[in-house]
Amino acid sequence: IAGPMTGAGIAAKALQALPALVAAGDWPAAERLLRRAAAAKGAPAPVFYNLAKVLEAAGKGAQAGTWLRRAVERAPDYAVAWFELGRWMLETGDLPGAAEAFARAAAADPGDADAWRNLGRLALRLGQWQRAAEAWARLGPGDPEAAAGAYRAAAELGQAGPAETRALLEAHPGPASLQAVTHAGRGHLPFVLPAGGAQPRR
DSSP states (O other), rough: OOOOOHHHHHHHHHHHHHHHHHTTTTTHHHHHHHHHHHHSOOHHHHHHHHHHHHHHHHHOOHHHHHHHHHHHHHHHTTTTHHHHHHHHHHHHHHHHHHHHHHHHHHHHHHHHHHHHHHHHHHHHHOHHHHHHHHHHHHHHHTTTHHHHHHHHHHHHHHHHHHHHHHHHHHOSSSOOOOOOOHHTTTOOOOOOOOTTTTTOOO
């Protein structure tokens, strides 16, 4: 006679059955399945993560944060759970919390360009210039938004002057660069833009 199923066994069975329910869009059944698995002793992080995603799909996104937090508590290097927690915090208006979550996601998966991008954007909004510089550096100078973000951070840190301004505008003469230069210049564009760019009125 088989003994009672362990928490790991319950979780494995639930995760095996989950794809069919997701494919059918049967969110109530998927939620019931995962809640049972989450209640089992020693439930692994993917159960909590998937429950958060199912709740979000079912229109219960406000509850997702609780389960995403449990996922990263159980598995501190769970990059995708950190990313989704950052996204959830961003949607709820917790910008510092979102920045920390995206930083953890990027640290756990250094190849996740979206995590670095979100971290860079939030760091600029929060005035975390050094963190912004480090995040945008991960995306490289060929990325127009990254180049503009790196310039803005460098300017705020006192590390960008006229030569860096001209180099940015020549390499990426678009709205992201103009916005970065305007912010760094406290609302004032340089008097002469590179050839091909419109010159501001006197």
